[in-house]
Amino acid sequence: MDAFTAGLLQRIKATESDLSRARDEGDDFLVEVEQAELDDLRRLAADHGVEVGATSV
Numbered sequence: 001m002d003a004f005t006a007g008l009l010q011r012i013k014a015t016e017s018d019l020s021r022a023r024d025e026g027d028d029f030l031v032e033v034e035q036a037e038l039d040d041l042r043r044l045a046a047d048h049g050v051e052v053g054a055t056s057v
Contacts, residue, residue: 005050012041012052 015038022030045052 004048008041008045008048008050009052012038012045015041 015034019031019034019038022034042052044050
């Protein structure tokens with residue numbers, strides 16, 4: 001796995017965790033921010049052929 005792929009997957013995992021935490025805390029604004037970030041990261045992964053797999057969020 002190259003550095004780009006590893007870094008992208010790490011950012012996706014961290015963002016999923018942040019999104020989950022925002023949902024647990026009931027922070028609707030942060031949920032929107034984290035969801036948008038996650039959508040962008042997933043789009044970037046798809047554009048570069050990076051397999052993300054099933055997510056827990």
